[in-house]
Amino acid sequence: MEARRDAFVPDPVLGGLLGLCPLVAAADTLADGAILGLGASLSAIILGAGLPAFREFIPERLRAPVALGLGAFLAALFGLAAEAFSPALTAGLGLYLPLIAVNCVTLAALRRGIRGEEQKPGLLRSSLGYLLAAILISALREAIGLGRLTLPTPGPFPYTLVFVDEAPFRLLAAPAGGFLILGSLAAAYRFALRALGRRLP
Amino acid sequence: MFAANALLVYGLGACPALRGERRGLLVSILALLTANLIASSLLWALRELLLAPFGLEALEPLVFALIIAPLVKYLGRAIATSGAPLLQKAGAAIDEAAVSCLVFGIALISARSNFGLLEALTASIGACVGYWAALVLLGAVRERLELSDLPESFRGAPAILVSAGLMAMAFMGIDAVFIGNLVG
Numbered sequence: 001m002e003a004r005r006d007a008f009v010p011d012p013v014l015g016g017l018l019g020l021c022p023l024v025a026a027a028d029t030l031a032d033g034a035i036l037g038l039g040a041s042l043s044a045i046i047l048g049a050g051l052p053a054f055r056e057f058i059p060e061r062l063r064a065p066v067a068l069g070l071g072a073f074l075a076a077l078f079g080l081a082a083e084a085f086s087p088a089l090t091a092g093l094g095l096y097l098p099l100i101a102v103n104c105v106t107l108a109a110l111r112r113g114i115r116g117e118e119q120k121p122g123l124l125r126s127s128l129g130y131l132l133a134a135i136l137i138s139a140l141r142e143a144i145g146l147g148r149l150t151l152p153t154p155g156p157f158p159y160t161l162v163f164v165d166e167a168p169f170r171l172l173a174a175p176a177g178g179f180l181i182l183g184s185l186a187a188a189y190r191f192a193l194r195a196l197g198r199r200l201p
Numbered sequence: 202m203f204a205a206n207a208l209l210v211y212g213l214g215a216c217p218a219l220r221g222e223r224r225g226l227l228v229s230i231l232a233l234l235t236a237n238l239i240a241s242s243l244l245w246a247l248r249e250l251l252l253a254p255f256g257l258e259a260l261e262p263l264v265f266a267l268i269i270a271p272l273v274k275y276l277g278r279a280i281a282t283s284g285a286p287l288l289q290k291a292g293a294a295i296d297e298a299a300v301s302c303l304v305f306g307i308a309l310i311s312a313r314s315n316f317g318l319l320e321a322l323t324a325s326i327g328a329c330v331g332y333w334a335a336l337v338l339l340g341a342v343r344e345r346l347e348l349s350d351l352p353e354s355f356r357g358a359p360a361i362l363v364s365a366g367l368m369a370m371a372f373m374g375i376d377a378v379f380i381g382n383l384v385g
Binding site for chain 2: 017018019020021022023024025026065068069071072073075076079080094095098099100101102103104107171174175176177178179180182183184186187188190191194
């Protein structure tokens with residue numbers, strides 16, 4: 001049953017309610033969602049895959065602080081890389097790029113890495129799931145809320161697909177809309193799980 | 202506290218709040234205030250004295266992870282080993298909260314707002330009280346929802362997320378103009 005449930009990739013967000021803070025607040029455009037999702041997913045993959053290999057070289061008492069420092073280093077590095085990729089896109093993400101260091105998805109991978117648990121298939125699935133959920137939620141918020149999609153293109157002027165000139169449902173781009181979209185998607189996810197006879201999260 | 206609520210506007214600490222992790226009211230507010238006041242004052246001081254003068258603001262996550270979080274954790278453990286049961290519970294809660302987006306997020310907001318130390322600490326206290334108020338209100342909504350006849354797929358997390366969205370809409374309306382009209 002567990003293996004069948006694992007096949008559903010958006011599980012960390014829609015099932016486990018992990019890593020929600022950037023998704024409900026900052027991910028109001030497709031580009032923002034993709035950048036934040038990529039940052040947390042990459043950090044989780046690097047920490048989850050890398051820490052078990054190094055844990056034996058680090059004294060047990062120092063494992064947690066070293067791992068946390070490594071996570072923060074990755075978040076700082078990703079923030080600088082994202083800013084170099086597109087200053088226009090990262091301008092609105094200010095608070096949430098450093099917060100990648102303490103994103104629940106990153107911290108979960110970090111804790112498993114410190115304990116040395118073998119987790120490669122599950123780690124890839126949950127990280128990919130987080131990225132997909134971030135892209136899906138931010139795309140829905142921007143498309144329905146603002147009537148456009150901002151693509152994560154490099155340079156000072158990101159490419160934007162405009163569907164309608166007037167924002168049709170601006171509330172969805174606000175944090176309140178983030179909660180509403182996330183709640184609706186979580187309900188749809190549970191409905192799909194039940195319809196397929198799989199375990200509810 | 203309301204229009205820029207830490208939970209409903211910034212989404213900070215959303216995961217534990219929406220999963221319904223509960224502690225006593227007094228324990229949670231004590232832990233929140235202690236952890237956030239220490240983290241906010243330290244981040245403000247380190248940012249103003251060490252990072253900003255050299256243009257090193259990008260290192261904020263490292264400063265938090267290597268200096269602030271361990272200090273807050275240490276303090277939490279020290280409080281947890283003290284005698285009184287309330288302080289023990291609060292200490293354990295501070296220890297857990299030390300590495301969280303709530304503590305780091307509130308510290309970042311306070312430090313980045315170009316406030317003086319006193320203003321940053323006041324903003325931090327306001328953010329904690331706002332988060333705590335939203336948590337208490339969501340807890341009450343959760344209890345009502347548990348007794349409601351909702352469709353199976355909406356029970357639990359989806360219903361509480363939609364409720365948080367509606368509550369966030371209500372909080373958006375409580376701004377300076379609203380308070381001004383209320384007071385006259």
